[in-house]
Amino acid sequence: MKNEMASSPGATKAHFRVLDGWRGVAALLVALFHLNLYSAIYPLDFVRNGYLFVDFFFVLSGFVITYSYADRLKTLDDWGVFAIRRFGRLWPLHVVVLLAFVAAESAKAVLASRGASFYLPPFTGANSLDTLPINLVFGQSFGLIPHLTWNPPSWSICAEFWTYLVFAAVLVVSSTWLARFRFAALVLVVLILAFSVLILILFSQHGMDASYDLGFVRCLYGFLVGHLTYRLFQVTPKAMLDSRFPELAMLILIVEYLSTAGRGGTSFFAPLVFSAVVFVFAFEAGPVSRLMSNRGNDWLGKVSYSIYMWQAFIIFNFVDRPVSIAEKITGRVLTTTEGVSSALGGEAGKLIVLGGQVLPIVATLLFLVFLVAVASASYYLIERPGQKLFARLAQWRWRQSPASARPVGLAR
Structure with a gap:
């Protein structure tokens, strides 16, 4: 597929290759933010504020979903098919990772029954069984539970799913009941966006670091900004950004901000x-885009969802627990809780201090390599089969709709 764009306003492209690559890079940076292993990388302000890359995902989703679906969401049947496809994109991996957490807790319960001790008893706190139903129905970003549960990063996936449905509903309503008003969709988007920003400013206690409580509102804000960004992109000639300076300026902006x-x-x-x-x-017109246009970045983009979803499980079970076991066996203290504030909670409330300079960096790199390897297997074994299954369900739903109301292209 071609990556080039025509220079005329409104031209579209088959695939945003560089943006996909950035999605993978951002997923790894979020994993670095969550990794509770002290190294030369850990205290960097750029890394400690890495929670904000979740907002990059929201903005990018709004941009890409608008590009892919906005002009095809016209009826309630369109909305139904779209909902099935987006559910199939997110839920299969979400539920598999959730089951992996349940299996890990079950293993803890067996070991605890044989006398083993743990930082947190099995099936307590964030991993209590009564929070499973809310997780299964994408409900952990509405403040229904006053803390993160099970797979902590999944709050954003849940917020994104419901944001998809709200966005699609706005387009359908604008195309049906409000069809006589030329800018109905734009007005609704701006109103919801303004309301989301207002709610965050008034009620968020930690700036944009809202998750289990105001995560849905935070997602609406980013997603709708992404939608408007794509609308601006549609009418902007490529020649306006066809130089090296805009991309380099964006790198400086990201690091500084x-x-x-x-x-x-x-x-x-x-x-x-x-x-x-x-x-x-999105224009892919500068030196950074050329540098990122390679198979490695393409692959990171493909497996970015799995990277994001497996990070906490790997940190809890392949970083924290081995270190805890090593402490018990050797009697050496390798962790500290002094001054530690964990974004993941639970056992990640400890900061692992291995000592030295080289070993922590090597351990960090090994964590990232292992995470990408797990994500790659997850992409082939879980994501792709799940998408194909729900694509078939969407195709079936499309065939059940009246011929005159069949969504054009959404079942593909």
Whole structure:
């Protein structure tokens, strides 16, 4: 498929290769943010503010979903088929990772019954059984539970699924009941966007670091900014950004912003900053895009969802627990809780301190390599089969709809 774009306004392209690559890079940076292993990388402000890359995912999703579906969401049947396809994109991997956490807790329960002790008893706190139903129905970003549960990063996936449905509903309503109003969809998007920003500013206690409580509102904000970004991209000639400077400027902007944003008022600008980044790199017109146009980055983009979803499981079970076992066997203290604030909670509330300079960096790199390897297997064994299954369900749903109302292209 071609990656080039015509220079005329409104031209479209088959695939945003560089943006997909950035999705993979962002997923790894979020994993670095969550990794509770002290190294020369850990204290960098750019890494400690890495939670904001979740907003990059939201903005990018709004951009890509608008490109892929916005002009084809016209009826309730369109909405139904779209919902099935998006559910199939997210839920299969979500539920498999959730089951992996349940299996790990079950193993803990067996060992605990034989006298083993753990930082947290099995099936307690964030991993209590009564929170499973809410996780299964994508409900952990509405404040129904006052903390992160099971697979902590999955709050954003849940928020994104419901945001998909709201966005699609806006387009369907604008094309049916409000069809007489030329800018109905734009007005609705702007109103929802403004409401989301207002709610975050008024009620978020830690800036943009909202998850289990206001995660859905945070996602709406980023996603709708991404939607507007694509609309701007549609009408912008490529020649306006056909130089090396915009991309280099975006790199400087990302590093500077992520190094200073923190969790105060400045963090609320994250979707706008990432909107500029997505807009510039969508044109693939500079040296950074050429550098990123390779198979390695293509692959990171493909497996980015699996990278994001497996990170916590690997940290809990292949980083924290082996270190805890090593402490018990050797009697050496390898962790500290002093001054540690964990984004994942649970056993990640400890900071692993191996000592030295080289060993922590090597361990960090090994973690990233292992994570990508697991994600690659997950992509082939879980993501792709799940997508194909729900694509067939969407095709069946499309065939059940009246011929005159069949969604054009959504079942493909």
